[in-house]
Amino acid sequence: MTGIIIFLIIAIVVLTVMRGQLKSNLQLEKIVNLLRIFAGIGILLTILFASIVQIGPGEVGVQILFGNVQENVLRSGLNLVNPLIEVQKIDIKTQAYTMSGANDQDVNDVKSNRSDPIQTLSSDGLTLLLDVTVWYRLSADDAPNLIRTIGVDYESKIILPAIRTAIRDIAVNFVATDIYSSKRDDYVNDVAKKLENSFQGRGIILEKVLLRNVELPQKVREAIDEKIAAEQRAQQMVYVLQKERQEADRKQVEATGVAEAQRIINSTISNSYLQWKYIETLKELINSPNNSFVIAPYDQKLVPMLNFNQLAK
Numbered sequence: 001m002t003g004i005i006i007f008l009i010i011a012i013v014v015l016t017v018m019r020g021q022l023k024s025n026l027q028l029e030k031i032v033n034l035l036r037i038f039a040g041i042g043i044l045l046t047i048l049f050a051s052i053v054q055i056g057p058g059e060v061g062v063q064i065l066f067g068n069v070q071e072n073v074l075r076s077g078l079n080l081v082n083p084l085i086e087v088q089k090i091d092i093k094t095q096a097y098t099m100s101g102a103n104d105q106d107v108n109d110v111k112s113n114r115s116d117p118i119q120t121l122s123s124d125g126l127t128l129l130l131d132v133t134v135w136y137r138l139s140a141d142d143a144p145n146l147i148r149t150i151g152v153d154y155e156s157k158i159i160l161p162a163i164r165t166a167i168r169d170i171a172v173n174f175v176a177t178d179i180y181s182s183k184r185d186d187y188v189n190d191v192a193k194k195l196e197n198s199f200q201g202r203g204i205i206l207e208k209v210l211l212r213n214v215e216l217p218q219k220v221r222e223a224i225d226e227k228i229a230a231e232q233r234a235q236q237m238v239y240v241l242q243k244e245r246q247e248a249d250r251k252q253v254e255a256t257g258v259a260e261a262q263r264i265i266n267s268t269i270s271n272s273y274l275q276w277k278y279i280e281t282l283k284e285l286i287n288s289p290n291n292s293f294v295i296a297p298y299d300q301k302l303v304p305m306l307n308f309n310q311l312a313k
Contacts, residue, residue, distance in 0.1 A: 047083045054078055058093035060140045062147045069148045073140060088152065090143045094207060097159055100131040117215075120168045122176035130171075131213035134163055134195070134206070142203030150202065162198040166191045180214045187211065 053074060055061045061074030064086045074087060081087065099118045117129050136159065138146060150157055170190045171179065179187050192209045199206055 051080055051083045052078060053081050053087050055087075055089065058091060059089050060092055060143050061087040061089055062143050063087055064147075069144050071144055073143055075140075088147055090138060090147070090152075092138045092140050092143070094135055094137045096133055096135055097155065097163065098131075098133040098212075099163070100133075100212065117213075118164055118167055120171040122174055122179060123172055124175050126176040126217055128171065128176055128179065129215035130167060130211065131215075132163065132167060133210040133212055134159070135208045135210070136199070136204055136206050139203045139205055146203035154202075154204070158199070158202060158204065162195055166194040166198065170194060176216060179211075180216055184211060184214075 053061060055074050055076045057076050059076060061079065063070035063072060063074065063081060065082065065084060070085070074081070099116065117131050120128050120130060122128055138154075146154060170187060173190070174183060174187050178184075188209050188211050191211075192206060195206050195209065
């Protein structure tokens, strides 16, 4: 806008000079006067449009006058400003910077700033490949200082180097398998604290660090898989032993019951009962249509000569 205003002012000056030289030619003088009027109207319209700046939702405007950054921040909506001021719009919505593989479908579906996954070393000397997403936003009140000290390319100057440094510095304090499993949250929290310290005083606010994936070396993954398989086999063996123990207990109870039943029978059956039972059985055989007879040996008192202790065995 400033360039247009300067151009129109120069045009008016030139036309004024030409008008003085064309007094003898009334027709050209009228054309020059008409052009001067149009140039004046153009200056007024340019100043009017330059004085009104619209800031979108989730944005702030930083005013720059002849290279000097002004402290007053323009908020979302229509704002009246000095027509000579240049307004730099800054996005203060939550932004995401992701370090992930090129084939990551989740990242490709979302428009976000991204780079390749980061490699780092753990305390046990293993190389890890990490997929990380960092959520951050810019402070509206600190936007002028951000433009003054860093510029609009704050992402490449501050965000990315700080993320890579924090991830690598914290990883050397953890064992690879801990980052992969049990101490994953501790690792993320330590990275977030270091990033907060790096962003402090720069107008950048950290919201959250997301550790999306941890890729271990092939040999480590195979060792973990073997460990999990061994644990599953051990749990299966415990189940089998419990089942066998329960079966042994069942058989013991069953044997105890049989032995007790035999003891009761041997202690309660008398010779008179056996004699009566023997006679009743003979009656049934006599009345039976079957011609086959089974005669058990007996003594003089018609008591069956059976060894119940031997039968019980």
